[in-house]
Amino acid sequence: FQVQEQAILWPHQRWVRLSILIDITEHKQIEHAFRSSEERFELAMKGASNGLWDWNLETNKVYFSPRYKEMLGYQESEFKNDLEEWRRHIHPEDLNVCITALNNYLEKQVTKYEATFRMSHKNGHYLWILSRGFAIWDQQNKPVRLVGTHADITGQKEIEEALKQALATAEQAKQAADVANRAKSTFLANMSHELRTPLNGILGYTQILLRDNTLSAKHKQGIQVIEKSGEYLLTLINDILDLSKIEAGKVELSPNRFVLNEFLQGITDLFRMRAQQKGIQFSYQPLSPLPPVIYVDEKRLRQVLINLLGNALKFTTQGSVNLRVGVEQGKLRIQVEDTGIGISPTELDKIFIPFQQVGDQHYRTEGTGLGLSITKKLVELMQGELHVKSALNKGSIFWIVLDLPEIANEESLFSGIQDIPVPIIGFEGEVKCILIVDDKLESRLILIDFLRTLGFSVIEAASGKEAMEKAVCYRPDLIMTDIVMPDINGFELTRQIRNSADLKDTVVIAISASVFEHHQQESFQVGCDDFIPKPIRFQQLLERLQAHLNLIWIYQDMDFSVKVKPQVRLETSLDCLGPPAEIAQLLIEFAELGDVGSIMQLIETVQADHQELSLFFQKIRELAGNFDLDEIADLVRVYL
Incomplete structure (x- = not known):
């Protein structure tokens, strides 16, 4: 109960005390319930690590719960319940953020109040706070009270910042990788062009000389050695390019049917010669009857064997290197054995890692560390397996296992084999004029010598400007142009040809030492009819010429094999006058x-x-x- 007392002056100047006893049981129950509710809410906020704040907008008084103050490192009495105390603890850069968020909510520009800002801790550091609240409005729709919570989100912010920094670091690393990749691509493009250009001369003239029937057998054998060595060098150059393509997932296999014995004989001849130069024995031994024809990517299989045999010879200074080939349960097994320095068990797992070289330092300087990595990736691309056994100072055995098509299909396999082409000595019909455009004299001479022996009229140009002038003058049937030239490159020359009313229908074939697909694609985009990579394979060139010029070849063993005399055709025009x-x-x-x-x-x-x-x-x-x-x-x- 509640007692209320009051003094009352009665008549005759007499004072009387009036006491009133009021039953406040219900009020006390409500007060107790409110206090219990407030305690439960405070406990809930504490359990949730949140603090409570209550701002009376009419009196401008504010209340901060004990948990609110505890979050900032203060005891109840150390943190005043006023707005200035709150302002002093907010980071100077974040004060406007808080005020703007409050005003936007109270002006009903947003449906809820929420702000993220920093508040100073008693120890001097800052905490990240997420503040949320809601307003109580009076009957005039005026805010009279604002109540909300504070949550410490410092840990979340640190994670976000760490993630942000990690993403920034990753982006920097990506940009650095992109720069490195562009630099690598530029280097590979330049290296490919610079190395393939002289190889074009070497392999080009070996093909021309091998067509000469007046050479002795000894001379032809020597030229064949030069050709095989050039092909081997070209394969080594391709190793680095192939690794880049394989890692980028851009290598596609091109299976073809070929005679296995001839393939193995070519490999054997190449490495027997190299073994003799080192004074070691080289042998080839079939372990079982071999299928006459197999269906595999011949180029990639050759690359695999060259890598394996090349390594065997490199790491063997005495003894022997043996190539053994057999068929087991429909699978082709090719095994390379050597008596070289071998590999320790601890280093076997490292030999397939790109640029990783093991063993004696002397041998590390002789290679790039790419061969076995490329070999393993190529074998896996062919759905095969590569295995190795080795003992230090005793030697190594590498073998690959590849699936073979069913032997019962030998006839269908033979149907894909073409006879060795009979030498072409000319073509039927009118003389065709070809314009060769290349800033390298040796590259032009190779094509000129080859094409003139077949009866073509050949003109040449050392630059894009000269090529355009001669094209207008001579009106060639076909133009072969290098891509990389100092003044007007092959792309720009092709554009000019396509924009010329007189030349727009002329066949244009791009030739380039570049092996990158985007160069080939760009050549087609600017209007080239075909693309031939350097070093130029004459058989490929003949096929393209036949397709684009509708030629009928004259072969050496035909009754009417009269060699067509090379001629030059000069079509007159206003741009190219003849003499008086x-x-x-x-x-x-x-x-x-x-x-x-x-x-x-x-x-x-x-x-x-x-x-x-x-x-x-x-x-x-x-x-x-x-x-x-x-x-x-x-x-x-x-x-x-």
Whole structure:
């Protein structure tokens, strides 16, 4: 109960005390319930690690719960319940964030109050706080009270910041990797071009010389050694390029049918010669009857064997290297054994890691550490297995196991084998004119020598500008252009050709030492009809020429095998004038007499007065320099 007392002055100046006893049981119950509810809410907030705040907007008084103050490291009495205390503890950079969030909510621009900011701890560091609250509105829709919670989200913020830094670090690493990849791609492109260009000369002329039937067997054997060595060097160059492609998932197998014995014989001949140079024994032994024909990616299988046998020879200084091949349960097993330095058990797992080299330091300097990594990846691409056994100072055995198609299908396998092509010595029909464009003289000479022996009329240009001038003058049937040239490159030259009304239908084949697909794709995008990589394979070139020019070849063993005489076709146009009749007559007479000196002297005498004939005189000089006097006579007669 509650007692209320009051003094009352009665009549006659008499004071009386009036006591009133009020039953406040219900009020006390409500008060107790409210206090219990508040305690439970405070316990709940504490259990949730949250603090409670209560702001009376009419009196501007604020209440911070004990848990609120505890979060900031303060006792109840150390943190005042006023707004200035709250302001002092907010990070200076975040105060506007809090005030803006409150105003936006109270002005009903947003449906809830929520703000994230930093508050100083008693120890001096800052905590990240997530503040949430709601308002109580009066009947006039005016906010009178704002109640909310504070949650310590410092740990969450630290995780977010760590993640942000990790992402930034990852992005930096990605950018660095992209830069490195671009640098690698540029290096590979340059290396490929610079190394393949001289190889084009080596392999190009070996193909030309091997067509010469006047060479002795000894000379041909020597040229074949040069060719195989060049092919081996080209394979080594391709190793680095292939690793890049394999790791990028861009290598696709191209299975084909080929004669296994011939394939193995070629490999054996190459490495027997290298073994003899080192003074070690090399042997090839079939372990079982072998299928005459197999269906595998011949190029990749050759690459695998060259890598394995190359390693065996490199790490063997005495003893032998043996190649053993057999078929077991429909699987082809190719085994390479050597008596070399061997590999310790602790290092066996490292040998397939790119750029990882093991063993003696002397041998590490002889390679790149890519061969076995590439070999393993290629074998796996072919759905095969690569195994190794080795003992230190005793030698190593590497073997691969590949699935073979059913032997019962031998006839279908043989159907894919073409006979060795009979040498082509010419073609039927009118003479075709080909323009060769390359800034490298040796690259032009290879194609000129080869094509002229087949009866083509060949003209050449050392630059894109010169090529365009000669294309307008001679109107070739086909243009073969290198991509990389100093002034106008092959891409720009092709664009100009496609934009020319007179040349737009001319066949253009891009030739390049680059092996990157984007160069090949770009050549087609600018208008090239075909793409041939360097070093140029003449068989591939012949196939492309036949397809684009609709040629019918003349073979050496045909009854009508008359070699077509190389000619030059010069189509007149306003852009390429011919000489006056009197000069043409003199040129014919000197050509029929075989008088090259007089031809050169005549050109020197008249060219100053006939600047418009510069392209014509340039061609006559080229023909005279090559002693192609009959061609000069045939060419000039059209101007009489």
